[in-house]
Amino acid sequence: MTDRPSALDPDIARRLRRDGAGLFPAIAQQYDTGEVLMLGWMDDEALHRTLTTGRATYWSRSRGEYWVKGDTSGHQQWVRSVALDCDGDALLVRVDQVGPACHTGTHTCFEAGGPLPARVGDRDAGPAAEASR
Template identity: 60%
Template sequence: MTAVSLDFGDDGLVPVVAQDVETGDVVMLAYANEEAVAKTRETGRAHYYSRSRDELWEKGATSGHTQAVEEVRVDCDGDALLYRIDQTGGACHTGYRSCFYRTLDGEEVGERVFDPDDVYE
């Protein structure tokens, strides 16, 4: 089996969709650089690259709301990844199980599972 090459684009990043392996729900979209992908494969825990903080981060390292990566899939063009994950707690820093907790009209349709004020001080 030949490893798939990834296209990290001009900015060195590839978009990553995180999907709950049990429910099939998409819980977040983030970005990864080569180091984040390597750490994810090495540890089995989701690692991403924060564009706002300009640093590598492990999902849940401070909040405890972790993502165990069951499988990493690559799209047909090699320029996007799908992390199939086992989500512990909420995926969204706003306290919701998924970052996709509202409609375009602003209706909240997701489940809030924690209070961010209790987690991020």
């Protein structure tokens, strides 16, 4: 990350909780279907660029630079809305995704990894049924 100050609105910057590297996770979600597309990382400047350009901009931890989603692949993310969670430590970026969101070529980054074995909960069974298992 760069050490230069960001042009991010100070009121927004005060609400953010960052990790030790100054980053916070940004979840990209398809605005009209609710499908979760990917998780990226942002710092204050990436968020500022996202809010002011209408294009999702992330910080690449592996390359150590900013990247605008789709600049090289053509698979752009056009921002529809951005929301900060209640703790200030994660963002939800609702986008209009053009093409696949994942660098592997899959529609979402959660297709390539596949499902994990998880017990499916049953809210109708109630706590008593859960305790007896």
